[in-house]
Amino acid sequence: MIGEMMSVLNNWIKGFGVLSEGWRVGIVVFALVLGTATVAYIASHVIAALERRFAKTDTIWDDAALHAVRAPVVAFVWLQGVYWAAEVAHHYSSAEIFRANSVLLEFGFIFIIVWGLLRVIRQVEAILVSPVKMKKPMDYTTVNAISKISRAVVIITAVLIAMQSLGYSVSGVLAFGGVGGIAVGFAAKDLLANFFGGFIIHLDRPFKVGDWIRSPDRNIEGTVEQIGWRLTTIRTFDKRPLYVPNATFTTIAVENPSRMTNRRIYETIGIRYADVSQMATIVADIRSMLEKHEDIDNTQTLIVNFLAFSHSSLDIMVYAFTKTTQWVRFHEVKQDVLLKISNVIENHGGQVAFPTQTIHFGDERLPAWSDEDQSGESDRGETGDEHPEETTSADSASHNKSNRSKRARSRRYDTQAGDVGEQSLDGGDGD
Incomplete structure (x- = not known):
């Protein structure tokens, strides 16, 4: 049909008897290219106008389809116009390059179809994950995986069709791929x-x-x-x-x-043994404070209990969950909770305990035959003292006085009045 149309146009130009055949063919080819450019320009603006019109509707899929096919449609117009121009040139020329017009047209058509499908897939992917265009956007990872699989299917199908267009047998290619896939599988098992x-x-x-x-x-x-x-x-x-x-x-x-729903506060707080009488009220007030705290989730587990008698403290376990899962906000809430727990303890006259040690000294009196006495006896034996009883009494009195002075200093500097250690020392004196 193209040949007949070109023959009619050529004979019409030839009737003027002005131009040679080469010039007539050039004019026809130029007219085809100019017409192709005009049609492509009109098609692009028509699709753009449709996009602007459909953008006012509630449906978003028509906008995506028009935006996806706009460039492929323009490319198809150019492909068809260039093919016609090449056919005209081939009609009046025997150049080898023009014999590939049909093959190039098939490959170009396959490429445009694949290009259009890939653009549609990309537009659909962008819509499904967009919180602006979708009320409930889909998971990006899932949509991206489906998009990759779809693109792979389109490209593989296009390659097989192209190979079939070149004269290769698709069944033979698939059979070769099945046999070669075994070797490829062993060679690229990690991949x-x-x-x-x-x-x-x-x-x-x-x-x-x-x-x-x-x-x-x-x-x-x-x-x-x-x-x-x-x-x-x-x-x-x-x-x-x-x-x-x-x-x-x-x-x-x-x-x-x-994907956590809450963040956990899990702390062990110790108070002094001297505050054991206030333990029940302190625990109750801490629990009440957490139940009323606006950032603590009361639907989750909340535990505040006297936990154990530790070495230097009475331990209270605090176990609760915050409403927020943000890392920075969680630490702000935790700080507020710990400060309020400290205030509760102080309001009851208690204090937060810290590691301490209490040292107890025995109060036994040394017997008269102590080391000092024995050394005194040996000295007396060597010197031949005639009054051993007087010497022994004086040494014993001096030693007992020294021991009492040491115990008094230990009690005065190591413990304070009212401490458990002071009570233990007083109770062990037996005075």
Whole structure:
């Protein structure tokens, strides 16, 4: 049909008898290219006008479809116009390059179809994860995985169709791929393991982009930035990128703190043994304060109890959950809770305990045959003292006086009046 149209146009120009055949062919080709440019310009503006009109409607899918097909439609117009111009040139020329017009047209058509489908997939993906366009946007990781699979299917199908257009048998290619896939599988088992690991991540969704994850089995902790088919990119808290092969996540435990519902306050607070009489009221007031605290979730477990007699304190266990899960806000709430607990203890005349030691000294009197006495006796034996009884009495009195003075100093400097240690010393005197 194109040849007949070109023959009519050529004969019409030839009837003027002015131009040669080469000039006539050039004018026809120029007219086709100019017409193609005009049609492409009109098509682009028509689609743009439709986009502006449909943008006023509530439906968002028509906007996405028009935006996706706008460029491929313009490309198709140019492909068809250039093909016609090449056919005209081939009609009056025997150049080898023009014999590939049909093959190039088929490849161009396949490319435009694939391009249009990829643009549609991209637009749909952007809409599904957009909180502006969707009331309940879908999970980005899931949508991204489906988008990648869809693009892979489109590209593989296009490659097979293109090979079929070149004269290759698709069944033979598939058979070769089945045989060669065994060798490729053994040679690239790690690559395939990472590929299927990524597929499992997209399928099970233990985490998604933007989640904070960590593993107790490996030194992995940070925010997920990208989940690829081979690697998962994690930004650690010191702002360094960490690239983890996807196969790793199939063999390790992964914790996802981003999905926590609350953060926990778990503290053990000790008060002095001298405040044991106020323990019940202190515990009750702390529990009441937590129940009334606006940032504590009372629907979760809340425990405030006297826990144990520790070495130097009476321990109180405080166990509660905050409403917020944000790290910074959690520490602000925890600080407020601890300060209020301290105020409750002080209001009851108590104090927060700290590690202390109390030393008890015995109060036995030394017998007359102490080491000093024995040394005195030996001295007397050597010197031949004639009055041993007088010497022994004087030494014993001096020694007992020294011991009483040491005990008084120990009691005066090591303990204070009213302490448990002071009471123990007084009780053991027997005076």
